[in-house]
Amino acid sequence: MKKIIFLLLFCCSSAMPLLMAQNEELPSTQQVQCIAFYNLENVFDTLHAEGADDAEYLPDSAKAWNTEKYRNKIHNMAYAISLLGTDYDARGAVCVGLSEVENMNCLNDIVEELKKYNRNYSPILLEGPDERGLDVGLLYNPDFFKPTNVQGYKLFAHYADGTEVKGRLQLLVSGYLLEGHPEKIHLIVNHWPSRYRGELASRVARDTAAMLTKRICDSIYTKENNAKIIIMGDMNDDPFNHSCANVLGARKMREEVEKNGFFNTMWLHLDKGLGSLCYQGTWNLFDQIIISEPLLNAQLEDGKWTYWKSQIFNKPFLTVQEGDEKGVPLRTHKSGVYQNGYSDHFPTMIYLVRKNQ
DSSP: OOOEEEOOOOOTTSOOOOSOSSOOOOOTTEEEEEEEEEEEEEEOOSSOOTTOOOGGGSTTSTTOOOHHHHHHHHHHHHHHHHHTTTTTOTTOOSEEEEEEEOOHHHHHHHHHHHGGGTOOOEEEEEOOOOTTOOEEEEEEOTTTEEEEEEEEEOOOOBOTTSOBOOOOOEEEEEEEEOSSSOEEEEEEEEEOOOOTTOHHHHHHHHHHHHHHHHHHHHHHHHHOTTOOEEEEEEOSSOTTSHIIIIISOEESSGGGOOTTOEEETTHHHHHTTOOSEEETTEEEOOEEEEEEHHHHSOOGGGTOOEEEEEEEOOOGGGBOOSSTTTTSBOOSEETTEEOOOOOSSOOEEEEEEEEOO
């Protein structure tokens, strides 16, 4: 295992409506906390990392990736992260899982930029075997979350043609939500294998990734029968795909979730035509947040944190504003042309609530 470093998606031609159909007011008798995930899309610095295929993001590349463009990327990512969860909590998200970050230096630069928006985050990052050198990580607000255990799990998998998957580690962060009476939760941040040579040819790799996630959850359940687990990440699959629906067993409807089973908080959004990324005119919802049954069914009367609702953060500033692709994510590059955007993915998030203490 590599060294663990931690300092403590309708049609693309029309604008996507904001996912606030569930615009319930939060009762004044309840507290709320937001937990989010964001694929930042290619946060590379301008230096070559030994052993990594990062030539696309160097100053002498076709993209001419330089300090100014890097700083713009850091600024854009920090600005978007600073607004996550603020529809219901002005303090922002308590924890934000991230993918496609090159190294801890990049994550530290995002943390520093976030201070300009009055956001106090600490970073966790795992260095994994991804060919391009991109990793998963977590930002957490130390005023509201205290990590007590950080582990990285390496994926051993192959694509259908026998090619080895050099994928991202799965990051497990266990800790306590501190507001009021401390309560333990487990966060698993993922970026499952890509659709290399198509969905079918690469399915086995993501099924294997789902098996690994399931094993991590099972190991938690053996120690904590009512563990509150949040699985988040870019699964490179939709909620209905085999890896999520069958291997992991994440259900669409909460009444289908059995004891110690899993609920996919994002599935119903996809049924409504909403997604987190758009590929060749089709919306997908790869950026998923899946929760364990104890978190889904915790009772407010017991004063415990419980699941309330989910959201796709597709605010207008994150989207293309005109043309055939109006409403799709505004990327840093399109067809190799720099457009100073954000990411090809929208962030996703869930809200937890409990009675005021």
